[in-house]
Amino acid sequence: MKKIIVCFLLLTGTVQLLPAQYRDLPNRSESIFDNPPPGKSNAHFVFYLSKNIRIGLEFEYISQLEQLPDLDSLVKVAASMLDPLSDSLKADGIVRRVDVVLTDLIPKIRLISHPEFTNTYTIKDQELMQLKINQDTIRIIGLSKSRAAWNVMDVNGKKSIQLRPSLFSVTIITNNIADIATIEPDALQKCVASLQQKVEKFYKRDKLNSPSYNYRASFNMLTGKMFSPINDSYIPTGYEKISPVLGFSLTAVRGSIAPSIQAGIAFNTGNNYFNNSFRFYIERQYFFSRDASNKLNTDANIFAVAQLTQTEKNRSGNNLYFAGNLSIGYLVSRKGNWYEPSTLRIGLPVLKNKHLSIEPQLVFNGWFKNLSPSIKFSFNF
Numbered sequence: 001m002k003k004i005i006v007c008f009l010l011l012t013g014t015v016q017l018l019p020a021q022y023r024d025l026p027n028r029s030e031s032i033f034d035n036p037p038p039g040k041s042n043a044h045f046v047f048y049l050s051k052n053i054r055i056g057l058e059f060e061y062i063s064q065l066e067q068l069p070d071l072d073s074l075v076k077v078a079a080s081m082l083d084p085l086s087d088s089l090k091a092d093g094i095v096r097r098v099d100v101v102l103t104d105l106i107p108k109i110r111l112i113s114h115p116e117f118t119n120t121y122t123i124k125d126q127e128l129m130q131l132k133i134n135q136d137t138i139r140i141i142g143l144s145k146s147r148a149a150w151n152v153m154d155v156n157g158k159k160s161i162q163l164r165p166s167l168f169s170v171t172i173i174t175n176n177i178a179d180i181a182t183i184e185p186d187a188l189q190k191c192v193a194s195l196q197q198k199v200e201k202f203y204k205r206d207k208l209n210s211p212s213y214n215y216r217a218s219f220n221m222l223t224g225k226m227f228s229p230i231n232d233s234y235i236p237t238g239y240e241k242i243s244p245v246l247g248f249s250l251t252a253v254r255g256s257i258a259p260s261i262q263a264g265i266a267f268n269t270g271n272n273y274f275n276n277s278f279r280f281y282i283e284r285q286y287f288f289s290r291d292a293s294n295k296l297n298t299d300a301n302i303f304a305v306a307q308l309t310q311t312e313k314n315r316s317g318n319n320l321y322f323a324g325n326l327s328i329g330y331l332v333s334r335k336g337n338w339y340e341p342s343t344l345r346i347g348l349p350v351l352k353n354k355h356l357s358i359e360p361q362l363v364f365n366g367w368f369k370n371l372s373p374s375i376k377f378s379f380n381f
Contacts, residue, residue, distance in 0.1 A: 029110065032101060032108060032110075033099040033101060033108070033110045033141075034099075035141070035167060036058060036060065036141075036167050036168075036169060038058075038139065038169070038171065039056075039058075041058035041059060041060060041168075041169070042059065042060055042061070042062075042212040042213065042214050042215070043057075043058065043059040043060070043061070043062045043064075043065075043199075043213075043214070043215040043216075044056065044057075044058050044215070044216055045057045045058075045191075045195055045215070045216070045217050045218070045219070046217075046218045046219070047191040047194075047218075047219045047221050048218070048219065048220050048221060048222070049183075049187060049221050049222075050221075050222060051174075051175075051179070051182070052135070052174070052175060053172065053173065053174050053179065053183065054171075054172075054173040055170065055171065055172055055173075055187070055188065055191055056169075056170070056171035056172075056173070057168070057169075057170060057171075057191065057192075057195070058168060058169045058171070059146075059166065059168045060146070060166040060167065060168070060212055061146035061147070061148045061164070061166055061206045061212055062199055062202050062203060062205070062206060062213065062215055063146040063147035063148065063202075063203040063204075063205075063206040064144045064145070064146045064166055064168055065192065065195065065196060065199065065200075065203075066147075066196070066200070066203060067144050067145045067146065068142075068144050068168065068192065069142060069144065070189075071170055071188035071189070071191075071192065072185055072186055072187065072188045072189055074102060074140055074142060074170065074188075075140065075170070075172070075180065075183060075187075075188060077102065077107075078100045078102075078138065078140050078180065079180045079181050081100060081107060081109060082098060082100075082109070082138075082177065082180070085109075085111065086178065088111065089111075089176075089177045089178060090178075093118050093130040093131075093132045094113050094114065094115055094118055095113070095114040095118075095132065095134040095135070095136060096111065096112065096113050096114065096136050096137075096177055097111075097112045097114075097136065097137040097138075097139070098110070098111050098112075098136075098137070098138045098139070098177055099112075099139045099141065100138070100139070100140045100141070101141045102140060102141065102142050103141060103142060103143045103167065114134070118130060118132075120132070120133050132175070135173050135174060135175055136173070136174055136175065136176055136177045136179075137171060137172070137173050138171070138172040138173075138174070138177060138180055139169055139170070139171045139172075140169065140170040140171075140172075141167060141168070141169045142167070142168055142169070142170070143165055143166070143167055143168070144165065144166065144168055145163045145164070145165050145166075146163060146164055146165070146166055146206050147163065147203055147204070147206040147207065148163070148164040148166070148206040148207065148208075148212075149161050149162065149163055149164060149207060149208040150162065150164045150208070161208060170188070187221075190221060190224070191219065191221060194219050194221070194224050194225075194226070195217070195219070198217065198226055199215060199217075202215070216228075216229075217229065240267070240268070240269045240270075241267075241268055242265060242266070242267050242268075243265070243266050243268060244263075244264075244265060244266070245262060245263065245264040245265060245266050245279050245281045246262070246263055247261070247262040247281075247378055247379060248260070248261055248262075248378075248379045249261075249262065249283075249376050249377055249378040249379065250376070250377045251285065251361075251374055251375070251376040251377070252374060252375050252376075253338075253361075253363060253372070253374035254338060254363070254372055254374070256287055256288075256338070258285045258286060258287050258338075259285075259286055260283050260284060260285040260286065261283070261284055262281045262282070262283045262284075262305070262378075263281060263282060264279060264280050264281025264282060264305075265279070265280060265281070266278065266279040266280075267279075274310050274311065274312060275310070275311050275312075276308070276309070276310050277307075277308070277309045277310075277311075278307075278308055279305075279306070279307040279308075279309070280304075280305070280306050280307075281305050281307070282302060282303070282304055282305070283302070283303045283305055283329065284300055284301075284302050285300070285301045285302070285303065286298055286299070286300055287299040287300075287301070287336055287338050289336075297336075299335040299336030299338060300333070300335055301331060301333060301334055301335055301336070301338060301339055302331070302332050302333035303329035303330060303331055303332065303345060304329065304330050304332050305327055305328070305329040305330075305345075306327065306328050306329075307325070307326070307327035307328075307347065308324075308325070308326050308327075309323060309324065309325045309350070310323065310324035310325075311323045311324070311352075318353050318354060319353060320351050320352065320353050320356075320358075321351070321352065321353070322349055322350070322351055323349065323350050323351075323352050323357075324349055325347060325348065325349050325350045325357075325359060326346075326347065326348075327345075327346070327347030327359070327361075328344070328345070328346055328347075329344070329345035329346075329347070330342075330343075330344060330345075331343040331344075331345075339363070339365075340365040340369070340370055341365065342365050342366070343363060343364070343365045344363075344364060344365065345361055345362070345363050345374075346361060346362045347359045347360070347361050347376070348360045348361065348362070355379060356377065356378070356379060357377075357378045358375065358376070358377055358378075359375070359376045359378065360373065360374075360375055360376075361373070361374045361375065361376055362374075
């Protein structure tokens with residue numbers, strides 16, 4: 001009898017659990033028609049056209065833009081697919097959204113009506129009339145390749161690197177869904193052309209195992225100009241990398257010429273105007289002197305240095321120019337009486353070219369005690 005009761009309780013518990021498990025399953029309709037989620041893609045661009053029409057383009061990878069299908073043709077296909085529904089899509093004041101999925105051989109359409117937005121009215125010619133405030137939305141979802149790559153394994157277990165296909169969406173916001181047929185035949189082509197001029201320099205960022213970067217911009221297609229952001233010149237351009245720091249220098253400091261060697265790492269980044277380098281390195285500086293017996297003594301002092309440099313992008317070659325620079329060095333190992341304990345060294349803007357930099361410095365300890373200037377000639381390779 002006890003066994004029967006236990007089994008009954010277990011079955012009762014199972015009956016209680018199963019509905020909860022089913023409720024947690026993803027909604028199949030949302031996974032088809034809301035993927036990618038509207039407005040949440042990594043790259044999102046908005047274009048303002050005439051007749052109060054807006055077009056939105058969304059991508060997972062910015063490099064999808066160079067391998068898109070003919071978007072104007074996709075709009076025509078969507079319009080022809082919606083034509084049999086024209087009676088259901090009439091301008092009756094109801095706000096609607098239509099999703100058209102064209103990612104495989106079986107096109108899919110979803111129509112969502114929002115009758116809750118029909119309770120707005122206006123007065124015209126002393127008559128009460130329904131007023132439609134919210135616009136209709138047509139969203140077309142497609143698939144394209146990108147420069148982003150991934151490892152793919154075939155049925156035989158062999159791996160290969162292939163370009164990664166990703167979803168994209170075209171969102172058209174109009175007063176009425178039927179207005180999709182009135183859009184200019186090359187409207188999408190013009191939008192893509194305006195966008196490519198601004199973002200094609202970022203395509204190379206999409207590579208094997210690269211993260212998806214975020215991009216946002218808005219265009220006025222009556223002028224063909226981007227109005228937000230005002231200037232994209234300071235957007236990173238994909239030159240971010242870590243590199244070693246190796247160098248040799250001669251420093252005139254406190255009456256001596258001290259050679260030194262540097263070794264460390266640098267994180268380099270850039271935009272359309274400047275190259276920036278964040279460096280951390282150890283500098284071993286050597287002082288030479290002779291004692292009373294004319295014996296040569298070598299004193300090695302070691303600095304830990306953090307440095308930020310900024311150079312103009314169009315500067316190259318052997319011509320000297322001024323560049324932004326700030327370095328802070330701390331004496332971590334002291335030998336001899338060349339420096340006081342806890343000595344600090346601050347580097348100022350430099351005069352430099354491709355391989356040589358001339359850096360004025362201030363050397364002191366405490367609150368600018370024993371302050372003395374120095375100048376450092378660095379040879380980088």
